[in-house]
Amino acid sequence: MLNPADTTFAERLTQAGIKTRDATPAYTHELRGKFVGKSTIVALPNSTDEVSRVVRLCNDARVGLIPFGGGTGLVAGQVAPEGPPPLILSLERLNTVRAIYPDENTLVTEAGVTLSNLHAAAAEADRLFPLSYASKDSALIGSALAVNSGGLNVLRYGTARELCLGVEAVMPNGDILHGLKRLRKDNTGYDLRNLLIGSEGTLGVITAAALKLYPQPAQTATAFFAVRDPAAALQLLTLFRERAVDAVSAFELLSGQSFAFLTESHPDLRQPFETPPLWAVLTELGTGPGIDPDALMADTFEAALEAGVATDARLAQSGQQRAEFWAVRETLPEANRHIGAIASHDIALPLVEVPGFLDEAAQALPKLFEMRINAFGHLGDGNLHYNIFPPQGATKEAYKDRAAEATRLVHDLAMARGGTFSAEHGVGRAKTGDLQRYGDPAKLAAMRAIKQALDPNGIMNPGAVLPL
Numbered sequence: 001m002l003n004p005a006d007t008t009f010a011e012r013l014t015q016a017g018i019k020t021r022d023a024t025p026a027y028t029h030e031l032r033g034k035f036v037g038k039s040t041i042v043a044l045p046n047s048t049d050e051v052s053r054v055v056r057l058c059n060d061a062r063v064g065l066i067p068f069g070g071g072t073g074l075v076a077g078q079v080a081p082e083g084p085p086p087l088i089l090s091l092e093r094l095n096t097v098r099a100i101y102p103d104e105n106t107l108v109t110e111a112g113v114t115l116s117n118l119h120a121a122a123a124e125a126d127r128l129f130p131l132s133y134a135s136k137d138s139a140l141i142g143s144a145l146a147v148n149s150g151g152l153n154v155l156r157y158g159t160a161r162e163l164c165l166g167v168e169a170v171m172p173n174g175d176i177l178h179g180l181k182r183l184r185k186d187n188t189g190y191d192l193r194n195l196l197i198g199s200e201g202t203l204g205v206i207t208a209a210a211l212k213l214y215p216q217p218a219q220t221a222t223a224f225f226a227v228r229d230p231a232a233a234l235q236l237l238t239l240f241r242e243r244a245v246d247a248v249s250a251f252e253l254l255s256g257q258s259f260a261f262l263t264e265s266h267p268d269l270r271q272p273f274e275t276p277p278l279w280a281v282l283t284e285l286g287t288g289p290g291i292d293p294d295a296l297m298a299d300t301f302e303a304a305l306e307a308g309v310a311t312d313a314r315l316a317q318s319g320q321q322r323a324e325f326w327a328v329r330e331t332l333p334e335a336n337r338h339i340g341a342i343a344s345h346d347i348a349l350p351l352v353e354v355p356g357f358l359d360e361a362a363q364a365l366p367k368l369f370e371m372r373i374n375a376f377g378h379l380g381d382g383n384l385h386y387n388i389f390p391p392q393g394a395t396k397e398a399y400k401d402r403a404a405e406a407t408r409l410v411h412d413l414a415m416a417r418g419g420t421f422s423a424e425h426g427v428g429r430a431k432t433g434d435l436q437r438y439g440d441p442a443k444l445a446a447m448r449a450i451k452q453a454l455d456p457n458g459i460m461n462p463g464a465v466l467p468l
Contacts, residue, residue, distance in 0.1 A: 003040075003063075003084060003085055004040055004041050004058075004063050004064075004065075004085060004086065004087035009057070009061055009063060010041065012057050012061070013043060013054065013057065016050075016053045016054070016057060017050065017053070018043050018044070018045055018050055018053060018054055019043075019044040019045075019046070019093075020041050020042060020043055020044065021041065021042050021044065022039075022041055022042070023037075023039060023040045023041060023042050023088055026071060027042055027068060027071065027088050027090070028040070028079055028088075029079070030071075030073070030074075030076055030078070030079050031071065031072055031073070031074065032074065032337055034076070034430075035076040035079045035081050035429070035430070036079065036081060037066075037079035037080045037081060037085075038080060038081070038085040038086075039085065040085040040086060040087060040088055041087060041088070042068070042087075042088040042089075042090050043065075043087055043088065043089050043090065044090050044092070044093055045089070045091075045093065045094070046093040046094065047094070048094070048168060048170065048176060048207040048208065049176075051089070051091075051094075051170045051205055051207050052170045052174050052175070052176050053174070054087070054089055055089070055170045055171075055172065055173075055174045055205060055459075056173065056174025058087060058459050059172060059173055059174060059457055059459055062457055062459065063086070063087055063459060064080075064083070064084060064086035064087070064458070064459050064460075064461075064462040065086050065087040065088070065089045065459055065460065065461070066078060066079075066080060066086045066087070066088050066089065066201065066461050066464075067089050067091065067142070067143075067146065067201035067205045067206075067460075067461065068088045068089060068090045068091065068092075068143075069091055069092075069111070069112075069139065069140035069142050069143025069144075069146070070114065070135065070138040070139045070140045070143060071138070072135040072138055072139045072143075073143065073147065073425070073426065073428060074344070074346070074425045074428075074430075075346075075422070075425050075426050075427060075428030075429070075430040075431055076428045076429040076430045076464075077146075077147065077200050077201070077426055077427075077428030077429065077461070077464050078143075078428075079429075080429070080462070080463055081429070082429075082463060082468070083462060083463055083468055086461075086462065089205065091110075091111045091112040091140060091142050091143075091205075091207070092112045092140070093112060094110035094111050094112035094113075094142070094207060094208070095110060095112040095113050095117075096109070096110050096113070097109045097110075097113055097117070097118070097121045098110065098208065100121060100122070100124075100125045100127070100213075101182065102125045102126065102127055102213070104182065105127060105212060105213040105214060105215075106165060106182045106210055106211065106212060106213060107121065107122060107127075107129065107210070107211045107213055108180060108182070108208065108209070108210050108211075109121075109141055109208065109209060109211065110142075110207065110208045111140060111141060111142025111143075111145075111205075111206050111207050111208060111209065112140050112141075112142060113140065113141050114136065114137060114138060114139060114140055114141075115129075115131060115132060115133075115136040115137075115139050115140075115141060115144065116136045116137045118131075118141060118211070119132065119136070122213050123216070125213070126215075126216055127213040127214065127215065127216060128213060128214045128215065128216050128217070129163075129211060129213055129214075130153040130156070130157040130163070130214060130249070131144060131149070131151055131153070131157070131160055131163055132151050132152050132153060133149065133150075133151035133152060133330075134330040134331075134332075134333050134334075135333075141209060141211070142205075142206045142207070142209070144160045145160050145161075145164055145167065145196075145197050145206050145209055146196075146197070146198070146199065146200050146201050146206055147160075147198065147200055147424075147425065147426035148160050148161045148197050148198035148424070148426070149424055149425075150378065150381065150383060150423065150424035151378075151424070152250050152252065152329075152378065153249050153250055154378060154380070154381045154383070155248060155249065155250060155251055155378070155380030155381055156246060156247075156248060156249040156250075156286075157214065157249070159424070160197065161194060161197045161198060162212075163211055163212045164193065164197060164209050164210070164211055164212070165181065165182055165183060165184065165193075165209075165210040165211065165212060166179045166180045166181045166182065166183070166186075166193055166209065166210040167179050167180070167192075167193050167196055167197070167206050167208070167209050167210075168180045168206070168207050168208040168209070169192075169196050169204045169205060169206045169207060170204060170205045170207060171203075171204045171454065172203070172204060172454055172455040172456075172457070172459060172460050176207075177192060177196075177204065179192060179193055180208060180209070180210050181210065182210045195450070198426070199465070200426050200427065200428065200461060200464050200465050201460060201461040201464065202451060202455070202460050202461045202464055202465050202466070203450070203451065203454050203455060203460060204454070204460065205460075215288075217249075217286030217287060217288070217293075218287060218288050218289045218291075219286070219287050219289075219291070219292065219293050219294075220284060220285065220286050220287075220293060220322070221284065221285045221287075221293035221294045221296065221297045221315065221316070222282070222283070222284045222285075222315075222316040222321075222322040222325050222326070223282075223283055223284075223297050223301070223313055223314060223315045223316060223325075224272040224273070224280055224281070224282050224313065224314045224325060224328075225280060225281045225283065225301065225304065225310045225312070225313045226273060226277035226279070226280050226310060226311045226312040226313065227277070227279050227280065227281055227309060227310055227311065228278070228279070228308075228309075228311060229278070229279055229355065230253065230279060230354055230355040230358050230379075231355040232279075232308075232309045232310070233253055233279060233281050233379055234351060234352070234354065234355065234379070235304075235307070235309045236281060236283075236300075236304050236309050236310055237251055237281075237351075237379065237380060239300050239303055239304055239307070239309065240283065240285075240300055243296060243299065243300050243303070244285055244287075244293075244296055244300070247285045247286060247287050247291070247293065247296070248283065248284075248285060248380065249284050249285065249286050250282070250283060250284045250378075250380065251281060251282075251283045251378070251379050251380030252281065252282040252283070252329050252376070252377070252378060252379065252380075253279065253280075253281055253375075253376055253377060253378075253379035253384075254279070254280045254281070254282065254328075254329065254332070254376045255278070255279055255373075255374060255375050255376055256276050256277060256278045256279065257372060257373060257374045257375070258332055258335075258374055258376045259271060259273070259276035259277075259280075260276065261332070261335040261336065261338075261339055261374055262328065262331060262332065262335050263276075264335075264338075264339065265334070265335040265338035265339060266331055266334075266335060266338075269327065269328065269331060270324050270327075270328075271328060272314040272324075272325060272328065273312065273314065277311065277312065281379065282325060282326075282328070282329050283297075285297060294315065297315055298315065301313045301315075329376075332374075332376055336374060336387055336389075339374075339389050340389065340390070340395065340396040341387045341388060341389055341396060342371065342388045342389060342390055342396050342399045342400070342402065342403050342406065343387070343388045343403040343404075343406045343407045343410070344385070344386075344387045344388075345384075345385070345386040345387065345388075345407065345410045345411070345414075345421070346383070346385060346421075346422055346423050346424060346425040347383070347384050347386055347410065347411070347414040347419055347420060347421060347422075347423055348381070348382045348383045348384070348414075348419055348420050348423035348424075349382050349384070349414055349417055349418065349419035350382060350417070350418050350419070351379075351382050353382075353417040353418060353419065354379065354382060354384065356417065357384075357413060357414060357417055357419070358375060358384075360413055361373075361375075361386070361409075361410060361413050364409060364413065365388065365406060365409060365410070368402065368405060368406055368409065369399065369402055369406075370391045371388050371389060371390065371391065371399075371406075372388075372389040372390070372391060372392070373386070373387070373388055373389070374387045374389060375387070382419075382423075383423040383424055384423075386410055388403075388406050388410075411434060411438070415438050421434045421438060422434070426465075427464070427465045428464055428465070429463050429464050432463070432464075432465065432466065432467045433467075435465070435466075436467070447465075447466060448466060451466055
């Protein structure tokens with residue numbers, strides 16, 4: 001493939017009216033510093049038509065390109081350490097919310113709008129856009145759809161895929177797919193929207209989306225529960241589902257190691273328990289008028305206490321305390337980076353398999369080498385962030401040669417229980433080997449056929465998802 005920095009190609013971009021700049025580390029370095037891409041240039045289109053021009057030029061010149069969002073991905077989907085240097089196609093200037101339709105609970109936005117700004121735009125219309133996670137201030141909706149991200153509210157509202165009604169996208173040959181229909185039903189052939197969502201920029205560039213909104217909960221209750229073990233946490237989830245039905249919007253599991261890491265890395269962060277429990281759950285209820293979520297939370301705690309499921313609880317008494325509770329959960333990724341993980345894993349399991357996996361992994365992994373394990377995540381949908389750290393006083397560099405061994409064991413254990421090695425972060429370039437190892441042969445063959453049919457020149461995010 002041609003180097004995008006080639007003078008002739010760079011001149012073509014300029015002649016096409018495309019703004020460019022040299023790539024800084026913000027574009028070429030993965031968030032945790034594990035992957036570094038090659039020096040290249042960045043195209044900065046400010047419209048779908050300009051994206052189309054860039055993609056068409058890349059396809060004609062056989063220049064690989066990486067669609068770039070907020071740079072918050074954790075599987076090297078946005079950086080290319082190997083192969084020819086690609087053009088980076090940044091969506092940051094496509095940053096307009098085009099329209100909001102409160103009466104039909106929909107919003108149309110360009111791909112470069114951050115999740116935080118979508119939250120604010122929805123709130124101005126007295127609506128809720130529920131997709132959220134720790135990097136919401138920098139993560140862009142286009143990349144969230146490209147990887148089908150999940151986050152904190154999947155239990156109630158679903159993943160990015162389930163929140164999207166339609167997409168506008170530029171296909172690998174430069175053609176624009178005009179799919180921004182705000183329809184709940186549209187049964188007119190192949191579902192290209194869902195083909196592009198989760199494809200990680202390997203089949204096209206999502207430039208805009210029609211998204212679902214929801215009424216703002218009239219009242220919210222947030223609480224931390226101390227539980228004896230993950231099995232008890234699942235029992236607590238069952239109690240909440242029986243009593244609150246679909247009012248449960250989040251159900252997050254934290255381990256005692258999570259609290260210990262927060263104490264070590266963020267000593268000024270206010271934690272909910274004076275003595276951290278071995279396991280805890282952070283949950284939130286959102287109800288309509290006439291239903292008191294605080295009473296529902298308190299009643300469920302009494303039932304959990306009587307059943308021996310929960311041992312203690314802290315109910316947020318104010319908006320500030322609610323924010324402090326969520327700060328505990330959302331600071332965990334930063335705490336992990338501060339400690340320095342040997343290996344990080346984004347896995348999912350059927351709910352009933354979660355306790356067994358955690359027990360089995362806690363026994364099997366320390367047989368490899370001495371380690372600390374921080375397991376936490378979105379228990380309500382079975383998604384665990386299972387991370388391995390060096391023992392106290394050691395550095396992750398001392399164990400870098402053991403990371404692959406530990407990851408293989410974690411993934412083997414999860415897959416053996418009907419789980420997956422990638423729940424919400426995607427495959428990127430970091431997990432292409434896992435996809436080849438664990439993927440269903442028929443699925444992999446179909447994926448390769450689709451890639452060849454839509455992107456025969458292999459320009460779209462080359463090396464991501466399917467290896468070069």
